[in-house]
Amino acid sequence: MVKISCRSESGQVTSIDVSDSVFDRAYNESLVHQLVTAYLANARSATRAQKGRSEVAGSTRKQWRQKGTGRARTGAASNPLWSGGGKIFPNKPTENFSKKINRKMYRAGMCTIFSQLLRNSKLIAVSEFQIESKKTKDFLQKLRNFQLENVIIITDEVGENLYLASRNVPNIKVIDVDLMDPVSLLSYENVVITREAVDKIESVLQ
Known part of the structure; x- marks a missing residue:
């Protein structure tokens, strides 16, 4: 098992155990390249x-x-x-323009990306990430509390307040686990995942 440090907004740090098969894989550059190429190709529309x-x-x-x-x-x-x-x-x-990626290849590629992010200290786990209002200034204050910028935040579920408060902030992306993709994971300096999202990621990719 691999341990990931999990931070709370108050600054308290705990550790959580995560699966080796998801967060401790050897980096496979060619597989990641295939994954990113296929994702971008499948996003194209013939117009x-x-x-x-x-x-x-x-x-x-x-x-x-x-x-x-x-x-x-x-x-x-x-x-x-x-x-x-x-x-x-x-x-x-x-x-x-579509390219086919087998489910096994997709899961292995995403695990490779998460493992490399963790090795490079770019993967940050937090206890939770929700706000009680729709105001962008409250969202920005929460980012400052966690000392985050240029980041993608992956939660188990994006609430309405979090979606409305974060949608106009540049260099910040908030998504739920079901919508994560390889290009977004590689496009930001840091990736933040909530504790509940970690469990969901493990269940999806294992």
């Missing part, structure tokens, strides 16, 4: 649309006769080699 030569509006008349002009032979002005012509391999909204 680009270009026209092929058969879809370009205009006459299909041959531009000049085949022989005798001294110029290269050519056909319609929709020729992809001409300015204003169609694209040779046009992008279409039916494009599929």
